[in-house]
Amino acid sequence: MEGGNALAQFLPLILIFAIMYFLLIRPQQKKVKEHRAMVEALRKGDRVVTQGGLIGKVSRVQDGELEVELAPNVKVRVLRHAISEVRSKTEPAES
Numbered sequence: 001m002e003g004g005n006a007l008a009q010f011l012p013l014i015l016i017f018a019i020m021y022f023l024l025i026r027p028q029q030k031k032v033k034e035h036r037a038m039v040e041a042l043r044k045g046d047r048v049v050t051q052g053g054l055i056g057k058v059s060r061v062q063d064g065e066l067e068v069e070l071a072p073n074v075k076v077r078v079l080r081h082a083i084s085e086v087r088s089k090t091e092p093a094e095s
Helices: 002-040
Strands: 047-050 055-061 065-071 074-079 083-088
Touching: 002 083, 047 065
Parallel strands: none
Antiparallel strands: 047 055, 047 083, 055 065, 065 074
């Protein structure tokens, strides 16, 4: 019975791949999806933290960039994906 023997040889590899998928790959995909949604929801007035550790307030939103005010009259341009955390969200504008 070589057919059953071959399956028994590949079963540990299949189990290892399944465990790696559920413990490593799937949570990482979820984290990336949440980060993408957070970055797309950024708007003027949000307090953010960059990957470099700078904390500031979003003063302007463009397609791929944000202008973040770090201190009065100190503004830097940051790529959207370089935002690591949103500290506080602004209230949505009333219609």
